Amino acid sequence: MNENVRSSSKIVAYLLLILNCLSPMAAIVIAPSLPQMQKYFSNVPNVEFLVPMALTIPGLLVALCSPIVGILSDKFGRKKLLVTATFAYSILGIMPFWLNDLPSIIASRVLLGCAEGVIVTISTTLIGDYYQGVIRQRYLALQTTFASTSAILFFMIGGILGEHGWRIPYVIYIVPVFLAILSLFLLWEPNRHQIMQEDDSQIQPTFRPILLAFICAVTFIGAMSFMVLQIQMAYILGILGEDSPKVAGNIASACSALIVIGTLSIHVLSKLGFRTPHNLFIAFGLIGTSFILISHAQNAHDLLIYSLINGLGCGLLLPTLAIWNMRELPGNKRGMGTGMWYGSYCLGMFFSPIIVVAGSKMVGGLMPMLQTIGIFLIPIALIALILGFVKFKQATVKTVA
Structure with a gap:
């Protein structure tokens, strides 16, 4: 074969x-x-x-x-x-x-x-x-x-x-x-020689350590954000006066279902012409907005609705980051670059509860901390959108030239 x-x-x-x-x-x-x-x-x-x-x-x-x-x-x-x-x-x-x-x-x-x-x-x-x-x-x-x-x-x-x-x-x-x-x-x-040849009908990308570091930094932020609700769901429900593990499990399951849908939506967005910056804008925008909304939730029903928004954003975010990282790696650096990416991803998950707990003490509670995280993520989404417009303009200029 x-x-x-x-x-x-x-x-x-x-x-x-x-x-x-x-x-x-x-x-x-x-x-x-x-x-x-x-x-x-x-x-x-x-x-x-x-x-x-x-x-x-x-x-x-x-x-x-x-x-x-x-x-x-x-x-x-x-x-x-x-x-x-x-x-x-x-x-x-x-x-x-x-x-x-x-x-x-x-x-x-x-x-x-x-x-x-x-x-x-x-x-x-x-x-x-x-x-x-x-x-x-x-x-x-x-x-x-x-x-x-x-x-x-x-x-x-x-x-x-x-x-x-x-x-x-x-x-x-x-x-x-x-x-x-x-x-x-x-x-x-x-085949070592083969993976160094043309990929996707284009010349292999040049390895750029600074870009890899940037992707890893964004991935750390994304993984940290992804784990917030996974870990803090029961605590948020406790603040809202709902202590039932069953309710926490139901909301977590619904959120997981939206994560799956979010991962599949990347194919639809790709067919519509959306690229990495646009996906990052949507993903970070949804996650940031969901945290701001959750910080003002009044009951478990509110939390459910806002958690679905969060799940959709998280589902879109992680594969977008993985695809972005893989696309920028030449064949001879693919293992190292993937390892760096996975390391950043796991570090983000590990430090998520530490950051949330420490931040909650500084800003006066879990709900204010969620709002702070949301406010932090919205500008990241806007920066991604701006970069998307800049890349589109550069590509248009090159095409015309």
Whole structure:
């Protein structure tokens, strides 16, 4: 089978998309059973701090490891690293099923985060290597669609398995073994010469470190904004006088559904002629406006409506950033650039609650902080719109010339 045929294979694309879903799986599948785990280790000092670390520490390690992984994959290749990391992810993920002390469990989760960093970075990089143009854009957008949808599925699975004890959800980590085997037989190492040739019928872009740093900074802001409602929903409902976990879950689910719709809307906007600056304007505009509206919400119904606006903006934002970053990377820097991007994305998610909590103390509460974030994001949206007009004008001048 020649590489042109292989690169058009939907099976390979869906395998890469499913591999990327191992990132939300690392945290979400054990989330419902954390209270049971904390009760089991109740005699351990600082258990209320250590148990949540089992949930969050892999994400931090992804942020720290992704740039290094990207550099290594550019130098030594992609496939072997990805297959090895997927096997390791499965073994490390299931270890807490047998481990009996909390420090060992946290250590296994640290190593799991390193393996996760390899998987998400290289699976995304391979989408850039295997596919071009509209097809590449479609699969990068579908990454967020798959991740958002799988998050709902993993939470349900984690809840069902958690009914039988806090250790049982870790059994789900046996699944990546089969993904590793499929990767071994279905994936191939990209041709180094080929990915340096023409891409999308154009000359490969010049690597610009300053532009990469700028994209990573915008991505950090986007990821931080994305996580605000994911983490703060129950606290916002508490302020509104609604303490029901069921209501919080329903609103979060509705918001997740709009995130999925937002990821799919990028294809429609592309057909209408919208480009990265326009999508960023819409996305940051929707998210910023939603935060301002939420800060003035009077009840759970208001929060639901405004959260839907937020979900739509978040769904559009993340694939737009991924596509923007991938488009600006030459083949020989694709791994490193993708690793930097993923690192910024995960750092934004990690620091989101820290920034919100610290900011809330400074401005007098969570609701004023949400308004502050919204006011901060609106100018970013306007700057993106202005840059869109400038690029359009420059392109028009070049066409006329």
